[in-house]
Amino acid sequence: MMIFLRRQLFFLLILLIKLTESDRKSKRTKEYRPQAPSYEIYRSDYLPSDSQVTTFLLKGELKLLYYLSPIDNGSLSTTIITCSSPVQWSMKLNQNGSTAKPSSKEHNRTFLTEDMTTKNFTAFKELYVLQLTAPESDTYVHIYISTEADGPQALRNSYLQKLRLQKRQKKKRLTIRWEASLVDPQGTDYCLTVSSKKNYKTLCSAQAEKFGVVPPSVTGQALVASQAAINWKPKGRDIEKSAFPLIACVGRKRQYTVPNLKQGQTYYFDLFATNRQSNLTYFFGSTSTKFDSRIKPISLRDGKSVFANLRKFDGKIVFKFKVGKVRGNPLNIFIMPCGALIDAEVSLKGKTIISRERIEKMDHIAIKSPEEGARYHIKTVAVNINREGAGRNSGVEVFATSKSTSKIPLPTMPSQTAVEEIASMRKCNSVTVAWLPSPGEKVGHYCILVKEGKLREEDDYGIPNQCGLESRLKKSVNFDVKCCKDIRHNYTNSVITEKINYLGPGKSYVVQVIVKKPKGKSLAYDLLQVHTTPSCHKY
Template identity: 40%
Template sequence: MCKSGSLYIRRFPATVILTGMELQALFFVSLLQTSLFVGAQDSGELDQSRRFPRYRFNIRKDDIFHDTSVIPVDHQVSSFLYKGETKLFFFLHEREQSPLSLTVTPCTSSILWNVRYRHQNDTGKLEDVVSSSGNNSEPPLEEYRGNDMKTFSSETPRPGLYILQVTPLERETYVKLYASLEPGGPHPLRLSQPPKLRLQKRQRRKRLTIRWEPSSVDPHVMHYCLVVNTRRYYSTLCEAQGERSGVSPPDFSHASGFNFPREQAEAHKTELASKAARLNASRLGRGSGGAGGPMHEDIVIGCVGRKTSFTVSNLEHGKVYHFNLFAVNKRTNLSFPYGRTTLKYEPRSKPIGLKDGKVTSVNLKKMDGRATFKFKVGKNSDGEFHLYVMPCGGAVDVELTLKGEIVVPRKQVYGYERFRVQSPERGQRYTLRISAHNPEELRRISAVEVLATTKPSVKFPLPELPEKPQVYEYDSMRRCDSVTVGWLPSPDPRASRYCVFAREDKRHDMENQRPNQCSLDLRLKKNLDFAVMQCQDKIPNDSRAVITQTIGNLKNGRKYIIQITASKSRGKTLSYDLLQVQTKPGCT
């Protein structure tokens, strides 16, 4: 009998076979337990009177796994298998009344795997389960054939050695293994509803942005990888990575081990496979694969760390794209599917329908600076088709077409513009295209308002401004405490109320004469910077007559911004262009 650490290994009867791999695995489990036992002096697990030296083994879990085939707890490891090769992996379960799960993730080939059990009694002996002929005397606890991630789980497993046997069926592949003592298996794999992927089209450069919510499980250590392709969904991240870049055996030439015959054989086999792969690659060239199957470089794999968005460029019109999102726990190395969706990419967004007399507002930034509207002419028209475009904060380009023919040529609109179309016919469908004038203007625009109607006499809510909505100052009437301004009245007789606002230009912020017309009434009410506000109800008999107003109570030698607004009865308000004035420096 040989005693090694806390595990006993006895000579088995002639009817029992323990393979060299099983003996090697058990030897390293016991060696690891002994090292941890010896190194636990400072943790309080040993009596301080027993003075053992403390040893620190700076060994990664992956190295221990590759040397022993012992699956660690809460750390995903991987192993490479050739087609037809069978490997055994081991997990020694020692906790009483503790759940156990083993998660197996195939990569580029479907696999056949099963889990078997060997009981360890109170003396540490593994009881006989295998006959001399090599046949298993008991059926496996679980068996699976396929290429999906699957988990063997037991809530009340017996202590002992669990043996996982894996065989690839189609081609060489990596297999990822993960052991957990959580009830029901790893928590991330038990999410009832995967998060939804939100797709945001960006028409410029044929881009698409994919967004998602962060993981509710360990969000601080969760990283994300998105797979985009036109072929199919991928069930695992390593499957997509294998098809993207091919499959190459691991390089054991620099691995630290104990130079077992198995390690020497694997190193020699790996060296030969690497030479063959390099030779095939030099012959086949870029875009082809070696022994691991064809490579597909059009598969996009974007790993973005802890970010929750990814932008894909150069999408092709009419193609169907599949999006697979995977989460990777950087602490445990466990990767798992986190969400998926499909989209047929159409670079042109669906036109937005306009209803007669109803204001429609869109966020141009979310539409990547472009929006298309459709309007159908109904019955009972007034003989004209009116529409207005009101960008909130910046400039846009506007074009109106009918059956591909230009009705209103492309024009830049800043602040507000009203368009008229004579004699529209019932059933005609007009197309209005709006786009940001440039990226700088798009950053300034918060929204764009659009209204269309064939009944402007009753459904147009805004007053009509003169062709040149300018405000003029009478220089000769300038004083130290007042200025006099004038403006042309609205051609619309229903625009019956005019208001004059004056505020001191302390910040010198009048970059443009055109004001932001969106929600003008509300903004004027909230603005507390106005030094003067005067309103009057005047309806000149002659639209060419000038309305004048003297603005008093101003400070001498100061600059002011003058704003004139016109309001429609039971309607909204529009502003004339802004005017900058300055009072005289002194009073005589």
């Protein structure tokens, strides 16, 4: 009976833990869900400072709002943001007061705002009257009174921002990226508008065009800008099925990808930031581009290798190389995957002349008698860029030259690049490994790198990443053992053996051998998994 009760209590405890974890995940999801700015009609006639409020103007209506300044001879600015109609407005001192203050020219002027305007005044400890009129049509208006010198700091810094565009080849996408706001970056959300017609200076003008201008409801919520009434992020995958402008609010994220764009169509992108504390929504950046889904080939210089990030180009990169004076030399092309399997093809005048599949380590393509002055295109396609260790730096490095082979900076690799362990020489603190030397070199510069750990299945059974070997060699702190030396070999088919000391008993290590060409680059042999004996006792 006791055993049965214990089992029941154990199962109840497990169930309680799972429910608690599920509740925590649900709370986290709700907490970080991007929220669009929510605007409600401000019902008081007295305006607050450093907080954006919204009012609604009927066409031709004169609306009076008041602001009681608590400071004297200080800074005061008024920001007016319109939505669907220009707004005439003025900020004047109340002339009915018993102690009149001298008014500046700005206090006596009437301004016309078509999108967003900020005006600075000298603040007196008096009552101010804000007069607003919409001469053309009904509109919502956002108002922000600030006591910061020269206006809100966020508005001054927003004009320095630039939007970066990155073409994505899959599904004709375009990714827009931007830097975080310099003012309260943790408390700032972003909304992006995309249009095929024009740019927008205010977020609510895009909202008004997309959803129309509807007077506020009885509850006082502005339907044109209410979170409940706006489909901020269309659910459909095809942007063309959603009426422009597209309005996407992404919270604190600093990028957004627009799918299914039309070839040759010009698109306009406008970014708006909202401070969650003050509710101030302001213009943050703008750009436009004529969409071209074609990716321009990357130019190769004779004798210079070029690295390109596969993730940046959605796994497909095209290189181009113009052949100079041939002088009887072949065109040598070296393709080195960096954390990915590569399919490659070389084409001339639109016709494929050589193709390679599943390049794992490095491939050498030699084109005999290349056409002088011709442009060869090398297309590389990633079969899989999600291999272990690939990360964001998965890429491909390409080297091309029509010069003499003696000037190629890459070492010549043997036909077999495997590194083998001599098991009979295995000890508790050392192992002995062997490999074939680099052909054509009497003396080779080799480095042996040893790191404790095991090769996983994702490492594709020891296929090395050929990119960035020089920088890895400099970071000796990442290895348990590092040894570099010049090794002389007399015969082409001779085998190099090397004993690796200073290992621990009963441990597993990954061994990598790297060969470097004098005044050139490095290439790696296959990775090798070794194990030391568990005991150092002699029998």
